[in-house]
Amino acid sequence: MEAKAVDFVQYTVSDLDTAVPFYRDTLGLTLEDRLDEHGWAEFAMPPTTLALNEPGPQDPSTPGGGSASVALAVDDVEEAVADLREEDVAVLTEPFETGVCEIAIVADPDGNPIVLHRRDDGTHGRVDPFP
Known part of the structure; x- marks a missing residue:
């Protein structure tokens, strides 16, 4: 395997309706995409992307629990x-x-x-x- 780049950095959040305004309005990041049906949002952070996701069957991470x-x-x-x-x-x-x-x-x-x-x-x- 040869990794080419970091495509995104991801945080698990408990609720996009709370997290998106914090990252967009409080931190001033640019919201690029929000897919509520997948519990997913992406913010522009050139040269990469900051992604937020709600826990689900495909990603059972705990919000705030990572290092x-x-x-x-x-x-x-x-x-x-x-x-x-x-x-x-x-x-x-x-x-x-x-x-x-x-x-x-x-x-x-x-x-x-x-x-x-x-x-x-x-x-x-x-x-x-x-x-």
Whole structure:
């Protein structure tokens, strides 16, 4: 097997009617597709996609129960945390500096962690893309 790329990152959520507005309106992501009959929604996160799915027979995952997370690049981590706090978003980890980036962690309505991230060098996305 030879993996070619990451096609999407997926979170299991308990309810798309709660999760979609959080990701679309609170986090400002662009909703690309929503398939209610499959319990599935996709958001544009170039160069990939963030997918949300409700648990079902083909994917019995538990919302908020995984150890994976997605990191969203933001211009100002502290400002992003302040804005999300005003929306009553749970802050799991306050902003901190690592020496190469600033990070904070917030939670979606199911408790899935979302990393807010700003590199000190101002770059974002994949740093060393393959040719």
